[in-house]
Amino acid sequence: MVEAIKPLTTKERHEMITFTNNAKKLRASIYEADFNALVEFKEKFDEIFSERKEEEETRLQETEKKKEVLSQIRELLAAQGISEINADDLEENDPLLALLEVKGTAKKAPAEPKYEFTDEEGVKQFWSGRGRMPLALKAKIDAGSKIEEFLIAK
Numbered sequence: 001m002v003e004a005i006k007p008l009t010t011k012e013r014h015e016m017i018t019f020t021n022n023a024k025k026l027r028a029s030i031y032e033a034d035f036n037a038l039v040e041f042k043e044k045f046d047e048i049f050s051e052r053k054e055e056e057e058t059r060l061q062e063t064e065k066k067k068e069v070l071s072q073i074r075e076l077l078a079a080q081g082i083s084e085i086n087a088d089d090l091e092e093n094d095p096l097l098a099l100l101e102v103k104g105t106a107k108k109a110p111a112e113p114k115y116e117f118t119d120e121e122g123v124k125q126f127w128s129g130r131g132r133m134p135l136a137l138k139a140k141i142d143a144g145s146k147i148e149e150f151l152i153a154k
Helices: 010-020 023-032 035-079 096-100 135-142
Strands: 115-118 124-127
């Protein structure tokens, strides 16, 4: 039965890259290895490298094509006197809608307050339990109060 090969962990990948980028360690390992194993390794490496190179070239071509098309779209819009376009201008299933969507990290929704307390000025404050504890709450706890006393009843 053939075992499935697990992908490298981030740490393993980092160690491998660090090792292969160190010419001294790599040279020492190569001189210690069996020559036939090295030939086999080189053949496999060359094959994988060629595949990766083709993928990168394809990706670069696609990126250039997208840039060219977007440039043509900008020129067309400018020629028509359209200076701005947004999602409201498009229909629901328009493919351009996907281009206008902002990509990036999703923001966390604000956390519901978990604790309620009154600061030194008598102003009611809330804390979700995330991040640093507010100084006013920390002062109350340092003065002997228990954090459970400030929990908001659900």
